[in-house]
Amino acid sequence: MNTRSKIILYILTVLTFAGCAETFLGPDPENSPQVNFSIFWNDFNRNYAQFPLKDLDWDSVYTFYYPEINSNTSQSRLFSIFREIVINLNDMHVNLYTPLGIVSRNSAYPAAYPSMRLINSCKYLKCGQSQNSVMEYRDCQNADFGYILIPSFSGDGDNLSFLDRRYDIIDNILSCFREKKGLIIDLRSNTGGNVFNAEYVAGRFTEESIVYAKYKEKIGPDRNDFSEWRVSTINPAGSQKYHNPIVLLTSRSTASSAEMFVLAMRTLPNVTIIGDTTGGGVGSPVYRELPNGWTFRLSTRFYSDVAGRIIEGNGIIPDIAVQTTMADSANGVDKILEKGIEFLVRHK
Amino acid sequence: MCLRCNKLYAYILVIFSGAGCLISAQDIQEYKYNHGLHELNLLVGLGFHSERDQMMTPMKYSGTLIPLRLAYEYLGTQNRFGIVFNFSSGNMESAISNVLPGAHEANNFNMDASFSWAVHITDIEKYNSALFGGARLASMLNFRNYRLLIDKKQTSAELMTGIGLYFRSETFLTHDCTHNLIAEISLPLINYAVLTRRFNANVSEKFDNLDYKENMLMQLFANGDIVLPDKLFLIKAELTYFFRLSQFFRINVVYGFQYYYFNQYKSLYRAKDINQQILWGIVVDL
Structure with missing residues (x-):
């Protein structure tokens, strides 16, 4: 064999390896209605954590829908079937994302729901105060009290940290508010985000590590493959602590990581929750995808408070239940915020 | 198995038997030409990365990466010692990446470092080849954002x-x-590995006590497991062709192939990964 032949052999060897990816990895699943349905159903069967909380026979979902699905089933019909399933699961963290539309559970609150909004803010708060992209903070018109709006806990960190450093602004805010006799933290429009950000902020209000929630998570493919109860903990963080009375404002829109924040804060003796029951969806969701390009999301955990009361589907009941009605909103009255200020006036 | 893969085995046998390198027997001692040689090798090229991470998606994700490699090798009288640093980065797509622009994609970053040591085992005089055997210690990170x-x-x-x-x-x-040709193959027998899939599902015992304000990856590395090939199987093979330009300079072309798979989540899901590279480089003999 001459040199040229050997070099050709080398090239052939390289090309042979290069063509074998599919042999090693296997083919993609077929993009057919049956396969898409089977993957969808099986992913829930293996990964979904909240079947024990649902009055739903998941096997019957398969036996009910699968016989009507065949290779001629249209995408729109498949979408209708998936939509029915998603809505029946009634889980805030179960969603379907497709070119035909996005499906979520029926909202826990009406389309017109003023309880989730800050209304007529300048009536209650001094305007023009500082804010950054994750928090807004103002003095109340009654200068004894400070007000912090946290619209979200979203955001990831840099350098592979899960913590978004923009939340460090809480230290500046608490420094500004250190003389205030009371603090209002408004979470009414906060639908969640990254739980690490929520715990990081909550750590500013405790001097010790506190277990604030419990959860079970799926650890195996069988429907009963759950972990033992595990706990979520807040740890002291930041140099600036605040120990005067704190009011958390909540609504049905307060959900996911924001509910974790509420659970953490309500373990503290100086915290009172005022507003409406929270959304009731924590669940640690993950995304999956199907061969037809649709994406869906499902919950892999379920949470309870430290007393064992399940949060999923139930929410956190406030210490003082108040709602802002449409009439209040029309009249420029923020009933929940008013109640919060009134509470602080009485307890300062 | 595909026809090309059957051929592949034949090629491997040919290369390792030395049959593809036939020259006269009296040249068998020529490998000693390298005695006491230190060499530095800088390479760039193209990488072809395919992954099916069933814990993440049923779809295969593939893409072209840009690899960069820096290697040092000591060619002793009866031994070989090598250090290799390899980086590659790029995007991967799947068959459904066209459904929604900007979705169904993944960023991929690979980094590995290896230290290999081998001693001369035997010569195959007929084929003017020398065989070496030893051990390789290798660390690898395969990081993906889907x-x-x-x-x-x-x-x-x-x-x-x-x-x-x-x-x-x-x-x-x-x-x-x-002209000379080096074929290498390595097979880890024991690994310290972190084979977590997602930070917020099914692996919380690995995450619960971490300081999320700090680099999670480094903390996770401290929470790995000892795994054997039944759990994590990895094979890495390379073919390198060298052409001497002058007394101190050579050029080389490397084809690298790495495949690994591991089971996860009570063996329900399996992740499989192929990383192939074609690299061109320059070798400086010191």
Whole structure:
């Protein structure tokens, strides 16, 4: 064999390896209605954590829908079937994302729901105060009290940290508010985000590590493959602590990581929750995808408070239940915020 | 198995038997030409990365990466010692990446470092080849950010450090040593690995006590497991062709192939990964 032949052999060897990816990895699943349905159903069967909380026979979902699905089933019909399933699961963290539309559970609150909004803010708060992209903070018109709006806990960190450093602004805010006799933290429009950000902020209000929630998570493919109860903990963080009375404002829109924040804060003796029951969806969701390009999301955990009361589907009941009605909103009255200020006036 | 893969085995046998490198038997001692040689090798090229991470998606994700490699090798009288640093980065797509622009894509970052040591086992005089055997210690990070929706990322990564068998054959293709060929193969026998899939599902015992304000990847690395090939199987093979330009400079072309798979989540899901590279480089003999 001459040199040229050997070099050709080398090239052939390289090309042979290069063509074998599919042999090693296997083919993609077929993009057919049956396969898409089977993957969808099986992913829930293996990964979904909240079947024990649902009055739903998941096997019957398969036996009910699968016989009507065949290779001629249209995408729109498949979408209708998936939509029915998603809505029946009634889980805030179960969603379907497709070119035909996005499906979520029926909202826990009406389309017109003023309880989730800050209304007529300048009536209650001094305007023009500082804010950054994750928090807004103002003095109340009654200068004894400070007000912090946290619209979200979203955001990831840099350098592979899960913590978004923009939340460090809480230290500046608490420094500004250190003389205030009371603090209002408004979470009414906060639908969640990254739980690490929520715990990081909550750590500013405790001097010790506190277990604030419990959860079970799926650890195996069988429907009963759950972990033992595990706990979520807040740890002291930041140099600036605040120990005067704190009011958390909540609504049905307060959900996911924001509910974790509420659970953490309500373990503290100086915290009172005022507003409406929270959304009731924590669940640690993950995304999956199907061969037809649709994406869906499902919950892999379920949470309870430290007393064992399940949060999923139930929410956190406030210490003082108040709602802002449409009439209040029309009249420029923020009933929940008013109640919060009134509470602080009485307890300062 | 595909026809090309059957051929592949034939090629491997040919290369490791030295049959592809036939020159006259009296040149068998020529490998000693390298005695006491230190060499530095800088390479760039193209990488072809395919992954099916069933814990993340049923779809295969593939893409072209840009690899960069820096290597040092000591060629002793009866031994070989090598250090290799390899980086590659790029995007991967799946068959459904066209459904929604900006979604169903993944960013991929690979980094590995290896230390290999081998001693001379035997010569195959007939084929002017020398065989070496020893061990390789290798660390690897395969980090992926999947965007299954436009604005939603899910992170997946494997971190592994393993030690195992390492073999190489060195063959001179010509009498004047202008052309030579090195074939290498390594097979880790034991790994310290972090095989977590997602930070917020099914692996919380790995995450619960971490300081999320700090680099999670480094903390996770401290929470790995010792795994054997039944759990994590990895094989790495390379073919390198050298052409001598002058007394101190050579050029080389490397084809690298790495495949690994591991079981996860009570063996329900399996992640499989192929990383192939074609690299061109320059070798400086010190």
